[in-house]
Amino acid sequence: MTALRRPDGTITSSRRVMEKAIYDFYSDLFDNHVHLPPCHLREDGYVISSVLPSEVRHAIKSEKNRKAPGLDRIRPEHLKNLPTILVNTLARLFTRYLSE
Template sequence: MVEAAEAGKSIRKAHRSFANYKTKMIALRRPDGTVTASRKAMEQIIHDYYSDLFDSYVHLPSYKLKEDEYAVPPVLPSEIRHDISSVKNRTTPGPDRI
């Protein structure tokens, strides 16, 4: 844009052409450290990266309730109805206002 202003050209046209400019990836580094410039290989690397990123899950240990421990009783529908009807309108239960 500075060049357009110095050359006396339209800044609006320079801004428009700059806004349409898109950066293309010309190469991509594989996890093993090698570099590839092949479009298909880059697509596969990107696909594998995001698949591994979003398909991951946290392994949590399983929890078994022993026979002698206290089990939580089921919640009755009447208890839920009572709690909902006892809540004031336009209020939240805690400081986080959720």
């Protein structure tokens, strides 16, 4: 990685500043308000943990508004207005995909 856009919109190429920005981002993303369920060890040695609806909601809320949509044409504003039942469905689907 040669450069990184910081939360204030500036771009930095300083390794130390990039490391701090990445550390701060993930520290906030996985702060103690996310409660993880117990993990289970599969026979093949992989640890499986359920994706919680609160994790999905937190990830959605952390997205900035007015970003360009991806190939699916879904904008962050659309995801932020999802009803709880769809957030729960996404959590179950993510758990299933990670388990396969």
